[in-house]
Amino acid sequence: MFSIGQLSKDSGVKVPTIRYYESIGLLPEPGRNTGNQRRYDGAARDRLRFIHHARALGFAVDDIRALIKMSDHPERPCMALDQIARDQLAKTRTRIARLQALEAELARIVANCEGEVVGNCSVLAALGDHSQCAGPHGPTALSLSDQGLA
Amino acid sequence: MFSIGQLSKDSGVKVPTIRYYESIGLLPEPGRNTGNQRRYDGAARDRLRFIHHARALGFAVDDIRALIKMSDHPERPCMALDQIARDQLAKTRTRIARLQALEAELARIVANCEGEVVGNCSVLAALGDHSQCAGPHGPTALSLSDQGLA
DNA sequence: TATAATCCCTCTAGTGACTAGAGCATCAAG
DNA sequence: CTTGATGCTCTAGTCACTAGAGGGATTATA
Numbered sequence: 268m269f270s271i272g273q274l275s276k277d278s279g280v281k282v283p284t285i286r287y288y289e290s291i292g293l294l295p296e297p298g299r300n301t302g303n304q305r306r307y308d309g310a311a312r313d314r315l316r317f318i319h320h321a322r323a324l325g326f327a328v329d330d331i332r333a334l335i336k337m338s339d340h341p342e343r344p345c346m347a348l349d350q351i352a353r354d355q356l357a358k359t360r361t362r363i364a365r366l367q368a369l370e371a372e373l374a375r376i377v378a379n380c381e382g383e384v385v386g387n388c389s390v391l392a393a394l395g396d397h398s399q400c401a402g403p404h405g406p407t408a409l410s411l412s413d414q415g416l417a
Numbered sequence: 418m419f420s421i422g423q424l425s426k427d428s429g430v431k432v433p434t435i436r437y438y439e440s441i442g443l444l445p446e447p448g449r450n451t452g453n454q455r456r457y458d459g460a461a462r463d464r465l466r467f468i469h470h471a472r473a474l475g476f477a478v479d480d481i482r483a484l485i486k487m488s489d490h491p492e493r494p495c496m497a498l499d500q501i502a503r504d505q506l507a508k509t510r511t512r513i514a515r516l517q518a519l520e521a522e523l524a525r526i527v528a529n530c531e532g533e534v535v536g537n538c539s540v541l542a543a544l545g546d547h548s549q550c551a552g553p554h555g556p557t558a559l560s561l562s563d564q565g566l567a
Numbered sequence: 568t569a570t571a572a573t574c575c576c577t578c579t580a581g582t583g584a585c586t587a588g589a590g591c592a593t594c595a596a597g
Numbered sequence: 598c599t600t601g602a603t604g605c606t607c608t609a610g611t612c613a614c615t616a617g618a619g620g621g622a623t624t625a626t627a
């Protein structure tokens with residue numbers, strides 16, 4: 268049995284984040300010692316590592332909740348589980364593609380700058396005039412929230 | 418002079434978002450008609466388009482604020498302005514690189530699945546055991562907020 | 568045993584960039 | 598003059614944390 272600080276070091280998850288995970292039901296409530304401090308066991312550490320790894324791979328908390336729920340039924344087929352992972356892979360690829368389009372556009376904008384004054388700066392001009400864009404970020408092609416920015 | 422709804426259509430920015438931009442000082446407060454409704458002119462539309470385009474390229478609101486401020490001094494050198502754009506390009510490239518590392522890891526995890534039951538699912542195993550990872554998302558290599566997830 | 572440093576507790580509020588909804592006022596068309 | 602769309606303000610919610618206040622508990626050292 269160990270303290271929340273020890274668990275934090277073992278797992279790489281910050282102390283407030285561990286408490287946050289408990290508050291949203293990702294981690295079960297642990298036991299307490301006589302001084303009301305949380306005391307964890309190896310199972311808690313394993314689950315927290317699982318959560319941390321999944322978050323590091325970009326899974327949403329809701330996905331992780333679903334993964335944990337499924338892991339409680341080891342006899343069932345794992346199709347739904349794999350599907351969550353495949354969806355995450357697809358989301359990641361979509362994000363990469365969109366960011367690459369932005370990268371190309373930004374590179375074009377930056378390349379045109381000739382280091383003069385603001386008044387005739389090509390960067391400002393490019394930002395102000397959407398029609399100069401060759402890339403795929405037309406008014407409807409990209410939603411901001413899909414860029415991983417929101 | 419046109420209404421906020423018309424401005425929204427012209428710019429591709431939703432009505433509540435326009436009001437939000439005004440509330441945080443990105444857009445100047447427009448005039449009102451006798452019924453207290455906002456009335457915009459072409460300059461407002463141009464500025465909103467500028468903001469929209471910059472957001473679509475991933476610039477943070479604070480960056481956009483800085484860009485707008487600089488555009489008020491057309492006689493100054495545009496170095497600082499270009500630097501913001503170059504920083505954005507660098508950020509975008511960093512995000513792409515990190516997402517590509519995640520993509521590789523996810524692809525590896527998903528590829529190992531043989532479609533059986535949850536109990537021996539390789540996806541769960543891979544998520545639970547960080548040490549299986551070949552990629553660069555070690556415990557300290559990636560912070561979650563740097564993935565564009567936060 | 569006393570004390571100091573470190574750790575832990577709960578609770579509230581803040582982050583970024585919006586989005587949703589309540590409850591009401593105004594406008595444009597027929 | 599009515600009706601439906603549009604507009605107004607204000608509050609609260611989103612996501613996944615993070616920061617801070619104001620205290621209590623534990624542990625290491627003197």
